[in-house]
Amino acid sequence: MPRRSLGRPAGVVLATLAAAGGAAAQSSVTLYGALDAYVAVQSASGADSRKVLNSGFNPNALGFTGNEDLGGGLSAGFTLETQPVLDTGGTGQAGKMWGRQSLVYLGSGSYGRLSLGRIHTAGRTFGIKYSATGWLTTDPLGNLLIAAGSAMAPVMNLDGAGSRTSNAVLYSSPRLSGFSFSLMQSAGEGGSFAAGSAKLTQFGAGYTSGPLTADLVINRIPEVPGSQIEQTDLALGAQYSFTALKLVGAFFSRKGSSIAAPGATTPIPGSEGTDRVLILGVSVPMGVHTFGASVGRLTLADVHRGRRPANVAAPISTVPDDSTAWSLAYTYAFSKRTQAFVAYGALNNGELGSASLVGDLRPSAGGTSRLLASGLRHSF
Numbered sequence: 001m002p003r004r005s006l007g008r009p010a011g012v013v014l015a016t017l018a019a020a021g022g023a024a025a026q027s028s029v030t031l032y033g034a035l036d037a038y039v040a041v042q043s044a045s046g047a048d049s050r051k052v053l054n055s056g057f058n059p060n061a062l063g064f065t066g067n068e069d070l071g072g073g074l075s076a077g078f079t080l081e082t083q084p085v086l087d088t089g090g091t092g093q094a095g096k097m098w099g100r101q102s103l104v105y106l107g108s109g110s111y112g113r114l115s116l117g118r119i120h121t122a123g124r125t126f127g128i129k130y131s132a133t134g135w136l137t138t139d140p141l142g143n144l145l146i147a148a149g150s151a152m153a154p155v156m157n158l159d160g161a162g163s164r165t166s167n168a169v170l171y172s173s174p175r176l177s178g179f180s181f182s183l184m185q186s187a188g189e190g191g192s193f194a195a196g197s198a199k200l201t202q203f204g205a206g207y208t209s210g211p212l213t214a215d216l217v218i219n220r221i222p223e224v225p226g227s228q229i230e231q232t233d234l235a236l237g238a239q240y241s242f243t244a245l246k247l248v249g250a251f252f253s254r255k256g257s258s259i260a261a262p263g264a265t266t267p268i269p270g271s272e273g274t275d276r277v278l279i280l281g282v283s284v285p286m287g288v289h290t291f292g293a294s295v296g297r298l299t300l301a302d303v304h305r306g307r308r309p310a311n312v313a314a315p316i317s318t319v320p321d322d323s324t325a326w327s328l329a330y331t332y333a334f335s336k337r338t339q340a341f342v343a344y345g346a347l348n349n350g351e352l353g354s355a356s357l358v359g360d361l362r363p364s365a366g367g368t369s370r371l372l373a374s375g376l377r378h379s380f
Contacts (some may be wrong), residue, residue: 132282136341
């Protein structure tokens with residue numbers, strides 16, 4: 001999203017404060033953000049349909065980031081980022097002031113960057129990158145991963161380990177011959193897994209060469225009695241950009257257990273198994289117009305059918321079964337910063353499943369969840 005430096009009078013105030021610390025000559029602070037709102041019709045078999053106003057193309061953001069040149073190729077900086085919820089005036093991530101990100105870092109172009117704080121995960125980045133129809137509420141990728149209980153799911157307004165993790169240390173390497181990698185470790189302090197305070201180790205690697213991009217993410221969640229249950233997630237994706245379109249494909253697996261009730265921290269004995277998700281999509285840019293289509297399939301281990309996945313709390317905890325989801329999307333760019341969009345998506349459950357495109361309007365077992373949305377997004 002576009003970013004701009006703070007002007008007067010806010011820029012003067014910040015510059016004055018920086019000067020008091022002796023760093024005004026080498027520091028800069030930037031304000032940035034993105035806001036979107038849509039109107040939609042949601043429906044679920046066995047439940048009434050309804051109209052909503054919400055945020056659903058990409059997550060809303062309002063942030064400040066700063067950087068100081070320390071000399072010798074070394075720099076230090078910070079990011080503070082909150083998430084406005086336009087339809088209510090509140091904030092996401094359970095009302096945390098800086099719930100999207102809050103971190104400091106020390107970096108070098110030759111040696112990479114070390115960040116500490118509440119940080120976006122490589123799994124979140126993967127989930128956004130491989131959503132072929134744009135990171136929309138209707139997109140199959142996030143919805144099928146949430147249904148399976150994967151820690152790769154790009155959860156938007158909610159506070160969970162799929163998108164960001166508290167009490168974390170992250171090392172990000174520089175890109176060398178097209179390759180890069182990252183390694184994150186979180187301490188799991190100050191709260192439960194479901195409250196975004198998971199203890200986990202996550203490794204990400206990527207490769208880019210011309211029109212080809214490939215990514216790998218491995219996520220390891222250890223058992224912490226009373227907080228989280230052992231789980232391993234893997235994501236592997238590739239995309240290729242042709243002259244007229246971009247093809248996207250991704251594979252996910254989750255090895256973990258089931259629980260008896262939302263938020264439970266004890267696994268059902270004998271319920272460990274591996275679930276898999278396959279996603280295929282295409283994006284077609286045509287000047288100011290972009291068309292997208294995506295389809296995905298969730299295949300559960302037999303021991304997981306009709307049982308809730310571990311490490312997922314209300315309101316996104318659901319009873320899953322084998323499921324298929326698909327989405328169509330169209331965006332129109334008024335400018336580089338303003339887009340209008342319309343999207344339609346559906347999620348079809350197997351006979352035991354009640355997964356949905358929205359967490360608080362579930363279909364009956366074996367039913368279908370549908371959503372038609374249209375809205376506006378503006379970045380600054």
